[in-house]
Amino acid sequence: MTMANKNNGCVLWLTGLPASGKSTLAEEVCKVFESKGLAVEHLDGDKVREVFPQTGFDRASRNDHIRRMGFLASRLEKYGVIVVASFISPYQESRDSIRGMCKNFYEIYLNTPLEICKSRDPKGLYKLAMEGKILNFTGIQEPYEPPQQPQLVLDTSTLSIPQARDRILDLLYSVH
């Protein structure tokens, strides 16, 4: 049984290109907190879109969507939930607006190089985007704006997932 403790509330916001390793890493981080009996919620871009399929991929729709997720994260944080969010969230303006909503916000930038992400392409989406069969794909047609002042930068092409996970945990324990 997990309990929310008001003092634990925080938002770990993983941002980066498609296939940079966000979801996998977020899941591993969540497992650690769950094993400690802490209240942790994983908000994942792909999974949330299944709940809200109508959200578009143009800049305004993406910003709106990310702001809504930020609002949700901020409410959960308020009640002591550790929120681990994995969203491409390509635009600085929406990430900044979430920072403004949250109390303990950590922007974690997965700067895995584009060429590595392209070669991983677990869902074949880069291929479809490069063939022009998907439009508005971040990294191909749409820009990814790297965080200006992230709390942590992780490259999952040089770090293993457990190593990257431990960096995140170290960050959190150093300040919490």
Next chain:
Amino acid sequence: MTMANKNNGCVLWLTGLPASGKSTLAEEVCKVFESKGLAVEHLDGDKVREVFPQTGFDRASRNDHIRRMGFLASRLEKYGVIVVASFISPYQESRDSIRGMCKNFYEIYLNTPLEICKSRDPKGLYKLAMEGKILNFTGIQEPYEPPQQPQLVLDTSTLSIPQARDRILDLLYSVH
């Protein structure tokens, strides 16, 4: 300092026409829980729209918006927060989809008569809608679909706000 207790989590969903008394009643219910040191979150239609101003008022946009709020409510409930939601939420389909997402969901229908709501008109919106200056206004141009099987029906033209508040508390204490 309020603490979330997993056993307390529930969603009290107030639905009804504009000016039927939802927000006022929700605030009074929240005050009671807050005074007991319980974790309670008020999700209010008007306030949430300030955070997400781009949401439209057509049927699809409203349904999407209400589903998003339901998702938020369900996540908060999961961690022991008492969620008091006050939304017109005019369509049965979106209210039903929220019921499906939540564990302890109470649909509370404010059936204050339309004529009373019109005469209250605290923000002058009924007037603007009747003059055709606001479109898609529930109760004027758009239908309100009354709940088929609400857990509670309250008419704030015959009940005082404290009376209506106590009915909600009685409902909750009778099952929790």
